Amino acid sequence: MSETTTSKSASAEINQGLSSADKLELYRQMMRIRRFEERSLRAYQAKKIGGFLHLYIGQEAVAVGCCSLMGEHDHVITAYRDHGHAIAVGMDTKPLMAELYGKITGCSKGKGGSMHYFDPSNNFWGGHGIVGGQIPLGVGLAYGVKYQGHKGSAMAFMGDGAVNQGAVHEAMNLAALWDLPCVFVIENNRYSMGTSQIRSTAGPGLAERALGYGMHWEKCFGHDVYEVREIMNKVLTLAREEHKPSVVEIDTYRYRGHSVADPDKTYRTREEIDEYRKNKDPLIIFQHQLTEEGVLSEESQQEIDQAARAEADAAAEFAESSPFPTEADIQKHVYWEADHPDQRTSQGRLFFS
Amino acid sequence: MSELTYREAVRAALAEEIERDQNVVLLGEEVAQFNGAYKVSEGLLDKFGPDRIVDTPISEAGFIGMGVGASMLGVRPVMELMFWSFYSVAFDQILNNAANVRYMSGGLINCPIVIRGPANGGTNVGATHSHTPENVLANHPGVKVVVPATPADAKGLLKSSIRDNDPVMYLENTLLYGIKGEVPDEADFLIPLGSADVKRAGTDLTIVTYGRCVLHSLAAAETIAKEDGAEIEVVDLRTIRPLDIDTVIKSVTKTNRVLIVEEQKPFASVGAQVAFMIQEEAFDHLDAPITRVTTIDAPAIYSPPVETEQLPNVDRVLAAARRALKA
Numbered sequence: 001m002s003e004t005t006t007s008k009s010a011s012a013e014i015n016q017g018l019s020s021a022d023k024l025e026l027y028r029q030m031m032r033i034r035r036f037e038e039r040s041l042r043a044y045q046a047k048k049i050g051g052f053l054h055l056y057i058g059q060e061a062v063a064v065g066c067c068s069l070m071g072e073h074d075h076v077i078t079a080y081r082d083h084g085h086a087i088a089v090g091m092d093t094k095p096l097m098a099e100l101y102g103k104i105t106g107c108s109k110g111k112g113g114s115m116h117y118f119d120p121s122n123n124f125w126g127g128h129g130i131v132g133g134q135i136p137l138g139v140g141l142a143y144g145v146k147y148q149g150h151k152g153s154a155m156a157f158m159g160d161g162a163v164n165q166g167a168v169h170e171a172m173n174l175a176a177l178w179d180l181p182c183v184f185v186i187e188n189n190r191y192s193m194g195t196s197q198i199r200s201t202a203g204p205g206l207a208e209r210a211l212g213y214g215m216h217w218e219k220c221f222g223h224d225v226y227e228v229r230e231i232m233n234k235v236l237t238l239a240r241e242e243h244k245p246s247v248v249e250i251d252t253y254r255y256r257g258h259s260v261a262d263p264d265k266t267y268r269t270r271e272e273i274d275e276y277r278k279n280k281d282p283l284i285i286f287q288h289q290l291t292e293e294g295v296l297s298e299e300s301q302q303e304i305d306q307a308a309r310a311e312a313d314a315a316a317e318f319a320e321s322s323p324f325p326t327e328a329d330i331q332k333h334v335y336w337e338a339d340h341p342d343q344r345t346s347q348g349r350l351f352f353s
Numbered sequence: 354m355s356e357l358t359y360r361e362a363v364r365a366a367l368a369e370e371i372e373r374d375q376n377v378v379l380l381g382e383e384v385a386q387f388n389g390a391y392k393v394s395e396g397l398l399d400k401f402g403p404d405r406i407v408d409t410p411i412s413e414a415g416f417i418g419m420g421v422g423a424s425m426l427g428v429r430p431v432m433e434l435m436f437w438s439f440y441s442v443a444f445d446q447i448l449n450n451a452a453n454v455r456y457m458s459g460g461l462i463n464c465p466i467v468i469r470g471p472a473n474g475g476t477n478v479g480a481t482h483s484h485t486p487e488n489v490l491a492n493h494p495g496v497k498v499v500v501p502a503t504p505a506d507a508k509g510l511l512k513s514s515i516r517d518n519d520p521v522m523y524l525e526n527t528l529l530y531g532i533k534g535e536v537p538d539e540a541d542f543l544i545p546l547g548s549a550d551v552k553r554a555g556t557d558l559t560i561v562t563y564g565r566c567v568l569h570s571l572a573a574a575e576t577i578a579k580e581d582g583a584e585i586e587v588v589d590l591r592t593i594r595p596l597d598i599d600t601v602i603k604s605v606t607k608t609n610r611v612l613i614v615e616e617q618k619p620f621a622s623v624g625a626q627v628a629f630m631i632q633e634e635a636f637d638h639l640d641a642p643i644t645r646v647t648t649i650d651a652p653a654i655y656s657p658p659v660e661t662e663q664l665p666n667v668d669r670v671l672a673a674a675r676r677a678l679k680a
Contacts, residue, residue, distance in 0.1 A: 077422070109459030118458035125425055126458065133445045136415050140422020147378070147404070147428055154422075167445065170415025177410065333460035334494045336518040345513065348547025348595035351494070352626070 007289050012230035014069070020295045024304070026068060026225055027290060030060040030283050031308040033084045036093050039312035040083070040100055044260055048320070049100045052259040053114050056084035059252045061282035062187050063088040065228025066155055069236055073145055073152025075123040077138040079159060080115035081187075081254075082127040089122040097315035103322035110325045111333060131192075132158060132165030135184070139171040142182035146243055153181040153239035155232075161192025163206050172247070176213035181239035183232070184210075184247045187222065193258040194267040207249035215245055222250035223280040226289070253280065355538055360530040362504035363393050363469075366511035367431065369540055371401050374429060377515060380407040380416060381433025381470075390435045391471065391530055413439045417468065418446035424466040424520075425454065431515060437472030437524055438484040451520040452495035467514045469523035472500075473565060473616060474653045475664050476527055483653035485564075485616050488623045490522045491594040497521045497546055498593040502567035504534035506591055509544030517546065526565045547595030551604065555586035558678050559604040561627055562614040563590040566646075566665050570614050573670040583678050593623055601627065602635050609640040612677040614665050619647040641680035646673045 009015060018026075037055045044053045056063065059081075067076060067088035078085045086096055091107060099106030100114055107117055108127075117127040125141060128134035138156025145152040162168055163186060175182040186206050190197055203209065210217035216238060220231040228250060235246035253276040257264040264273075290296035331351055337344045338351075357365065371377045379394060385408040388395040398406040409416040413434065420430035434440060440447060451464045474483035491498045497519055501507040507525070514521040536542075552567055553574050560570045567589045574585035586604050590597065605611055611631055613624035628643045649663045662669075 075426075107459065108457055108461075111459050112457040116457040118454075118461050120425070120458075120461050125422070125462070126454070128450070130445055130449055133418070133449060136418020136446055137422030137425070137450060139415070140419040140424070141426060142422075143419055144423040144426030144428045147423065148426070167414040167418060170410075170412035171418065173410060173412060174415050174419055333456050333458075335497075336455065336463040339460055340518075345543075346497070346517070346546035346548075346592075346595050348549075348592060348597035348599075350547075350595045352596075352630075 006292060007224050007226040009224060009226035009230040010289065012226065014229050014233040015226045023290055023295050024300070026064055027286055027296065028304050028308070029064045029088055030225065030286065031304050032093065032311060033060045033063070033087050034283060035308035035312040036087060036096070036315065037083060039316055040097065041256070041260055043100065043316055049114070050102060051113055052080070052261070053100070054081040054259050055254065055256040056081055058255040058276065058281070059187060059189060059222070060084055061225040061228055061286065062222045062250050062252050065225040066185060066232050069229060069232055070123065071152065073150040074236065075125060075141045075145065075152070075154040076157070077125040077134050077141060077154065078127065078157035079131065079134055079162065080127070080129050081159065082115065082117050085157065086117040086119065086124060086127070089119065089124040091117070091119050091122060091124065093311055093315040094318040098319040098322050101319040101322070102324060103319055104325040104329065105318070105322040109329065109333070132162035132168045135162065135168045136171040139175045139180055139182050142175060142180040142245070143178070145181055151240050153183060153236050155183045155185050157185045157187060159192060160186060160188040160190065160197055160206055161200065163209060164201060172210070172213050172215065175245035176215045179243040180245055181243045182245045183235050183239055184245065186247065186249045187252050188249050189252050189254045191258070191267060194262070196267060205249065207247050210247035215247055217247040220248055220250045222252035223282045223285055225282060225286050354535045356533055357504050357536045358530065359504045359507050359532050360391065360393050362508040362536050363511055363525060364395065364397070365536070366508045366515070367394065368397060368400065370512055370515040371397070371405055373540070376427060376429045377431065378405050378407060378428065379431045379433065380409050380420060382409055382411055382435050384408060384433050391527060393530070394433070413443040414446055417443040418450060420466050421446055421451045421464055424464045425462050429465045429515060431467045431469060434468060434470035436482050437470050437486055438482045440486055448493045452493040456495060463518050464520045465518045467521045467523055469511070470525060471527040472524040473526040473528060474648065475660060477655055477657045477660055479655045480652035487524055487593050488617055488621060491623065495520065497595065498524070499546060499591070500524045500564045500593060501591060502529070502564055502589055504532065505536045506544060506550070508536050509542050510546065510591060513543045513546055521546070524564070529565055544591070546592045547597050548591065549597035549600035550589045550591055551586060551600065552589045553585065553587040555584035555608065557583040557608055558585045558610045558612060558674060559601070559608045560585055560587045560612050560614055560674065561590065561601055561624070562587065563593070564616060566614045566616055569665055569667045569670045572667045573674055576671060577674055581675065581678070585674060598627070598630050598634070601631065605631055605635045606638045609638050610677055610680070611639070611643045612674055613643065613645045614670055615645070615647055616665055617647050619645065619650050622647060641677065644673060644677050644680070646670055
């Protein structure tokens with residue numbers, strides 16, 4: 001059993017307003033991510049999936065807590081460890097798994113892969129492969145929300161490694177300079193690939209870099225979904241009501257390697273991973289919390305788990321039975337104009353093979 | 354028609370499109386209060402206010418990426434690079450994000466952004482400020498690349514670029530900003546991207562060119578007409594991608610000789626691609642090998658008189674055209 005105690009954030013106003021059904025839904029979303037990731041790992045090991053697979057296992061409370069607060073004009077963009085966010089914003093797991101398999105039924109029609117999930121209909125703008133490269137885009141989403149006169153925000157997620165990329169700092173300066181409603185969410189899982197924070201990052205901490213831009217900042221224990229919601233609600237309110245950006249550093253941990261093919265024992269110990277699994281697992285912590293609250297019975301916990309496993313299996317079956325794109329699909333979705341020939345205004349050749 | 358400088362033509366296109374579409378905004382270094390580093394945006398802040406004409410800090414990766422993100426939401430940003438040479442600082446934002454996001458999302462997202470600014474040598478600013486990246490940009494499927502040579506083309510092509518739903522890279526030239534020409538006034542004066550323009554008709558040699566080299570080529574063609582009695586056809590590509598190769602091929606089938614003139618380093622230049630396509634599609638019409646005038650293959654030299662020689666100029670085009678006519 002873990003050493004969990006009742007979440008100090010359970011009494012926060014944003015959590016007080018949750019019904020039992022809402023709470024179970026948070027738990028269910030975290031479970032769906034966990035089981036989806038485990039199922040995708042098996043598919044990867046069975047060589048059904050190419051390239052990289054950056055699993056979100058261990059970090060579920062972050063994406064679920066943040067995305068549970070989204071309204072109509074709140075947007076999300078993240079890096080390549082994007083499966084959790086995609087599920088948390090409401091994407092169906094079948095096209096997500098099919099994308100991993102490289103199938104035409106994938107959310108990006110087999111063109112993006114694991115690192116490049118998108119769903120504008122759920123305000124989800126990727127899924128980006130270059131560390132920190134998505135952060136200026138996130139500021140652009142915030143700019144767009146403000147320019148179009150909406151009350152909303154953009155949550156720009158990154159890992160702890162991204163705070164040392166120049167584009168991140170340029171973006172932070174712009175957001176602070178122009179009062180753009182952007183929340184910079186640093187998911188600090190302690191390792192940028194295999195390099196620990198102490199070996200990569202100067203200064204007192206990650207969130208503190210906001211000080212240089214006169215920006216509001218917060219730190220957060222990311223293993224407790226209630227605390228994620230409490231802190232994020234505060235900064236999202238600042239963004240929506242006052243167009244004020246913030247930096248939030250959320251402590252979290254990934255159980256798997258940076259990508260699953262990477263060696264995992266060169267930079268951390270098995271004991272460290274086990275310690276997190278045992279004492280800080282976001283699913284276990286929240287399960288205990290909900291049990292204490294009398295919201296979750298062992299029976300309903302089992303049901304949620306089984307349903308999530310069944311959903312992941314169904315997603316894998318869907319992916320397995322879907323067709324691959326064809327060679328004819330390679331040149332689709334390159335240009336808007338080429339995909340809308342009846343509305344094309346340009347002339348000449350767009351393609352050279 | 355009005356007689357406008359190239360600079361005024363770009364400004365007119367910006368003003369008309371900002372007026373026409375609430376989603377169009379101009380952002381860049383010194384575009385607002387300073388009235389533009391090259392005065393292209395002069396007066397636009399007064400006319401449209403600080404929400405539409407926005408000064409950015411010197412953060413090309415940050416603000417270009419911001420423009421890409423905003424364009425995904427339906428804003429139509431025109432981003433000014435003070436020099437296209439600074440694109441290297443924003444390379445990831447332009448050529449990973451803007452170029453690829455439509456593809457990687459399986460067509461769910463598009464980026465109606467225009468990135469514009471001058472891209473040329475010849476102003477004695479050394480190698481860091483003299484890049485001509487149209488070949489590098491055009492190497493990335495997903496972006497369009499426009500290089501106008503005249504005031505009329507500058508206006509008509511910029512208006513089309515701003516209305517385009519794909520990311521458009523629009524390359525101007527500081528040495529053209531003061532050049533005057535007749536420009537149509539109509540609000541719907543649009544030149545389609547991907548349409549080349551025969552700037553001078555001829556029968557004896559086709560010069561394929563674009564940008565400021567169009568002016569050198571036209572000057573050389575006039576001299577040769579007077580002194581050598583040969584008539585050179587000058588085809589201005591105007592847009593690099595999409596590419597109007599059909600107009601080039603049509604000219605080649607008439608003249609049977611080709612000289613390419615471009616302000617590009619020779620290796621994997623725009624002209625190298627054009628030459629490949631000409632030999633592939635009009636091999637039997639060629640009476641001689643295709644020749645080129647390019648920038649002499651080295652980083653841009655500072656020394657003012659020598660830089661003139663490093664770049665294509667009228668004398669170099671004249672000499673190459675005479676060789677091509679005799680080959």
